[in-house]
Amino acid sequence: MEGINFTENRSLVALLAAILPLFSFVFILSSKKGGGASVALSTITLSFLLSMYLFLQIWNLEPEHKQISWFIIGNVQFYAGVLLNNLSVLMMVLVTGISVLVHIYSREYMKNDPNIHRYWAYLGLFCFSMLGLVISDSLLLIYLFWELVGFSSYLLIGFWFSKHTASQAAKKAFIMNRIGDLGFLTGIMIIYTKFQTLDLHSLFGEGGLISTSTFESNFWISGSQQMPAIWLSIAGFAFFLGAMAKSAQFPLHTWLPDAMEGPTSVSSLIHAATMVAAGVFLIARIYPVFDPLVLDVMVWIGAFTAFMAATIALTQNDIKRILAYSTISQLGFMVMALGIGAYSESIFHLTTHAFFKCLLFLAAGSVIHQLHHYCVRNSHDFDYQDIRLMGGLRKRMPIAFWGMCIASAALVGLPLTSGFLSKDSILISAFEWAAAREGIFIVLPWLMVLTSWLTAFYIFRLIFKVFFSESREIKTDKMMQISDSPGQMTYVLLILSFFCTFIVFSVNPATFEASWLWKGFQVTSIKEISIFHWLAPLILNLGAFALILITYSIYVPGREPKLMQDTWLYRISNREWFFNEIYNFVLIRSIEKLSLLTYGFDRIIIDGIVNRMAALTQTISVISDWFDRKIIDGLVNSTGSLSRYIGRFFRNFQSGRLQHYLTTMLLVVLSFFILSYLI
Amino acid sequence: MGEEQIIFYFFAASVLISALCVVVMKNLVRSIFLFFVSLFSLAALYLFALADFIALAQVVIYAGGVLVLMLFAFMLSNRELLNSLKPAGSGFKVNHFAGILISLLFLFILVTVIVKTDLNQLDWMQESVPIHVNDNSTHQIGIHTMTAYLLPFEILSVFLMMVLIGAAHLARKGGRA
Amino acid sequence: MIPLSHFMLISAGLFCIGLFAVLTRRNAIQVLIGIEFMINAAVLNFVAFGKYDKISGGGQMFALFAIVLAAAGVAVALAIILNVYKYFKSIDPSKTNTLKD
Numbered sequence: 001m002e003g004i005n006f007t008e009n010r011s012l013v014a015l016l017a018a019i020l021p022l023f024s025f026v027f028i029l030s031s032k033k034g035g036g037a038s039v040a041l042s043t044i045t046l047s048f049l050l051s052m053y054l055f056l057q058i059w060n061l062e063p064e065h066k067q068i069s070w071f072i073i074g075n076v077q078f079y080a081g082v083l084l085n086n087l088s089v090l091m092m093v094l095v096t097g098i099s100v101l102v103h104i105y106s107r108e109y110m111k112n113d114p115n116i117h118r119y120w121a122y123l124g125l126f127c128f129s130m131l132g133l134v135i136s137d138s139l140l141l142i143y144l145f146w147e148l149v150g151f152s153s154y155l156l157i158g159f160w161f162s163k164h165t166a167s168q169a170a171k172k173a174f175i176m177n178r179i180g181d182l183g184f185l186t187g188i189m190i191i192y193t194k195f196q197t198l199d200l201h202s203l204f205g206e207g208g209l210i211s212t213s214t215f216e217s218n219f220w221i222s223g224s225q226q227m228p229a230i231w232l233s234i235a236g237f238a239f240f241l242g243a244m245a246k247s248a249q250f251p252l253h254t255w256l257p258d259a260m261e262g263p264t265s266v267s268s269l270i271h272a273a274t275m276v277a278a279g280v281f282l283i284a285r286i287y288p289v290f291d292p293l294v295l296d297v298m299v300w301i302g303a304f305t306a307f308m309a310a311t312i313a314l315t316q317n318d319i320k321r322i323l324a325y326s327t328i329s330q331l332g333f334m335v336m337a338l339g340i341g342a343y344s345e346s347i348f349h350l351t352t353h354a355f356f357k358c359l360l361f362l363a364a365g366s367v368i369h370q371l372h373h374y375c376v377r378n379s380h381d382f383d384y385q386d387i388r389l390m391g392g393l394r395k396r397m398p399i400a401f402w403g404m405c406i407a408s409a410a411l412v413g414l415p416l417t418s419g420f421l422s423k424d425s426i427l428i429s430a431f432e433w434a435a436a437r438e439g440i441f442i443v444l445p446w447l448m449v450l451t452s453w454l455t456a457f458y459i460f461r462l463i464f465k466v467f468f469s470e471s472r473e474i475k476t477d478k479m480m481q482i483s484d485s486p487g488q489m490t491y492v493l494l495i496l497s498f499f500c501t502f503i504v505f506s507v508n509p510a511t512f513e514a515s516w517l518w519k520g521f522q523v524t525s526i527k528e529i530s531i532f533h534w535l536a537p538l539i540l541n542l543g544a545f546a547l548i549l550i551t552y553s554i555y556v557p558g559r560e561p562k563l564m565q566d567t568w569l570y571r572i573s574n575r576e577w578f579f580n581e582i583y584n585f586v587l588i589r590s591i592e593k594l595s596l597l598t599y600g601f602d603r604i605i606i607d608g609i610v611n612r613m614a615a616l617t618q619t620i621s622v623i624s625d626w627f628d629r630k631i632i633d634g635l636v637n638s639t640g641s642l643s644r645y646i647g648r649f650f651r652n653f654q655s656g657r658l659q660h661y662l663t664t665m666l667l668v669v670l671s672f673f674i675l676s677y678l679i
Numbered sequence: 680m681g682e683e684q685i686i687f688y689f690f691a692a693s694v695l696i697s698a699l700c701v702v703v704m705k706n707l708v709r710s711i712f713l714f715f716v717s718l719f720s721l722a723a724l725y726l727f728a729l730a731d732f733i734a735l736a737q738v739v740i741y742a743g744g745v746l747v748l749m750l751f752a753f754m755l756s757n758r759e760l761l762n763s764l765k766p767a768g769s770g771f772k773v774n775h776f777a778g779i780l781i782s783l784l785f786l787f788i789l790v791t792v793i794v795k796t797d798l799n800q801l802d803w804m805q806e807s808v809p810i811h812v813n814d815n816s817t818h819q820i821g822i823h824t825m826t827a828y829l830l831p832f833e834i835l836s837v838f839l840m841m842v843l844i845g846a847a848h849l850a851r852k853g854g855r856a
Numbered sequence: 857m858i859p860l861s862h863f864m865l866i867s868a869g870l871f872c873i874g875l876f877a878v879l880t881r882r883n884a885i886q887v888l889i890g891i892e893f894m895i896n897a898a899v900l901n902f903v904a905f906g907k908y909d910k911i912s913g914g915g916q917m918f919a920l921f922a923i924v925l926a927a928a929g930v931a932v933a934l935a936i937i938l939n940v941y942k943y944f945k946s947i948d949p950s951k952t953n954t955l956k957d
Contacts, residue, residue: 656954658949659879659950662879663777663879666875666879670781677788687862691862691866698870702881707883718896728903729907730916732916736923740923752934782873785871786868793864798864807911808909809910810906810907820917823913838928842932843931847935849935850935850938850939
């Protein structure tokens with residue numbers, strides 16, 4: 001096995017794992033159209049195997065850090081290298097594992113797309129950039145891959161670019177991410193100014209520059225360097241802004257629902273499982289840089305995002321949009337967990353969420369796929385993503401149904417699922433954090449509990465509407481045409497369903513402390529077992545069960561409460577809290593006003609000056625024209641006419657008359673005489 | 680003043696006045712006859728220069744040749760020519776003043792030069808032998824013609840023949856002019 | 857004895873009269889007469905100077921040649937005038953301006 005040769009140099013293995021998808025990207029783009037599936041799948045599988053190998057080599061063992069000199073600016077040397085620790089290898093396995101599954105799924109799902117080779121190429125590019133992001137050891141490299149991830153996301157959202165909404169969504173995502181990238185770049189610049197290095201290990205590692213820097217009377221001191229303390233907060237906010245855009249947190253979240261215009265498999269891989277987790281990953285990677293102020297802001301933004309997204313998801317009708325808001329909500333959970341210091345809980349939830357959200361999307365994709373085929377076959381046109389039009393698919397698509405049920409249970413945090421462990425760990429941490437701090441902070445855990453209850457409502461609303469009751473569009477006799485998706489897609493659902501159970505993460509289904517993954521990140525292993533450890537899951541699950549029953553009673557018989565649709569609460573939720581409208585109003589309008597103002601300024605002042613200048617120039621040119629015409633031309637013309645007059649005068653002598661000639665001749669002779677006589 | 684001077688100045692005045700009349704006169708026939716008067720007077724002046732043969736030749740050639748030629752030229756040519764020879768227009772034209780001016784200026788220059796020159800003191804005149812009144816100048820001319828001036832004489836005779844032929848050719852009636 | 861300068865003054869006057877005729881007359885024949893006057897003025901000078909040259913007799917000889925040439929000239933000139941009249945229907949020299957380019 002050649003892996004043995006790499007034992008001493010695990011960095012090379014990581015590098016190889018990252019480069020393989022890039023190779024696939026280049027190879028597929030340069031080869032002929034229509035193919036690429038086998039290349040993409042084989043490279044990503046190889047990459048996954050290498051990642052697994054690395055995971056086994058590094059997890060809970062010695063971290064690996066190898067770097068080479070990249071370039072030198074002035075006296076400062078930049079390094080590029082690979083940093084492999086628990087977080088890196090976990091993310092590597094997560095990214096490549098889910099990628100492999102999505103690749104398998106996509107082979108069937110995207111089978112008939114004419115631009116399929118482009119799809120595989122973009123997936124390769126995405127995997128490359130995501131893996132690069134995960135293993136990079138320098139902020140600069142991370143930033144580079146961060147941009148690449150955003151770019152490949154842009155390409156994949158706009159994959160069906162001939163569709164107007166898709167290209168618009170791609171642009172929106174790109175621009176929103178650009179705002180975040182600006183924050184990220186600002187953070188990098190502050191850090192570089194402060195420490196003259198961008199190396200992750202020396203900055204954020206054990207005894208790194210950040211942890212050894214101290215504060216002294218409002219000054220942030222590290223070695224001989226010192227700058228006002230506020231800069232640390234600003235750097236924290238800047239990095240957080242980058243993470244906010246990537247992880248779709250509250251003010252910058254609107255791109256993610258629109259990103260659902262891409263293929264469902266892409267939504268599953270990028271906009272549910274991996275890329276949106278990059279923001280959380282970034283926060284985790286540079287965690288020491290955040291000071292308490294930034295962490296508090298992070299808590300509230302995360303909590304608010306989670307709550308807001310959950311309320312919006314309540315009333316959405318597009319199956320993918322519901323899942324997108326659910327993703328935003330869960331990302332809010334993770335960010336909030338990071339904010340309260342529940343680092344390992346957050347990563348734990350990131351991992352479990354990746355699996356169950358991927359499963360949700362793929363199951364939804366399966367439903368969409370089958371309904372789309374039904375539409376094509378029966379030339380029956382309806383919006384096959386609208387859950388109001390679906391129904392009764394439970395019998396026809398049992399695997400999708402059960403897969404979705406398991407994933408939903410995990411999402412809500414019902415017992416025996418992975419979500420129970422991770423989500424409850426976050427809630428418990430939130431309760432403990434609130435208990436440690438008095439006052440208003442007690443609202444936070446209850447807000448999270450409420451959000452979780454809402455989660456239960458909206459996800460089961462989706463399930464009941466799609467899989468129970470009757471479809472409005474599909475006649476019962478034609479229902480027989482619909483069945484579970486072809487083999488490969490179903491197997492993927494089954495595998496993912498397995499990963500949504502507690503078994504994978506912990507032998508004990510009741511407490512998250514037993515989870516190997518949680519332990520992998522827990523620095524201080526001993527934690528006080530408080531009352532919340534059994535109280536929080538209890539409250540959560542009781543409420544969740546109650547809500548599921550209520551949901552069942554409402555949606556299964558199809559008794560949708562029409563009255564509710566008239567309330568303003570419903571409207572806020574359905575219109576997604578009017579964020580698009582607010583942005584439209586506040587930003588676009590104000591920009592329009594500003595541009596009107598600048599237009600006016602341009603018109604009146606600039607154009608005025610320009611016009612004055614033009615008039616001045618015109619006057620000058622009129623004068624110079626006059627001068628030219630009268631003086632210069634006058635001189636020229638007078639010279640001309642003078643010579644003409646002279647010519648005409650002399651022409652008179654050439655009259656053709658002999659007597660004139662003679663006269664002239666005699667005059668000359670006379671003149672000669674007179675001259676010689678006088679002189 | 681002796682009678683020689685009186686006769687000389689009479690003829691001199693005759694020459695100048697008749698010449699002036701010839702030039703100024705509008706009637707062509709009259710001016711041609713006055714032209715004879717002045718030519719004869721001029722021949723008289725040649726006699727005072729002791730050139731009797733020249734005076735004779737002047738009378739013969741001009742009176743017998745030129746005058747007759749002129750008169751015959753008019754008379755032999757058609758009526759229109761004679762009509763057109765009638766005076767056209769009246770009096771002096773503007774360009775007459777230019778002619779008068781130029782002529783007077785020339786006269787002034789010539790007179791100035793003649794007056795300024797001391798003609799009697801010329802070198803070649805001191806050494807030369809003047810013609811005596813009693814000399815037979817015709818004899819002398821005959822000798823000179825056949826000796827020193829034989830070549831010009833012969834050339835002149837050929838030339839005269841050419842002129843005769845040329846004039847006859849030019850004056851040919853209905854010829855291609 | 858008539859002084860030489862008197863001959864010359866007369867000759868100058870005759871020359872200028874001829875010149876005047878040549879310059880101003882509107883009749884080709886009068887112009888021709890003017891030319892004859894000028895030639896005669898020259899002949900008069902020849903003759904006057906010839907009085908002092910008995911040996912070679914140049915003055916009288918060239919006076920004789922000049923008279924003969926003048927006569928020949930008159931003959932040719934009259935022929936030319938006749939042709940000019942045929943061509944231009946006029947013998948006014950101021951109307952024959954085809955020398956003009």
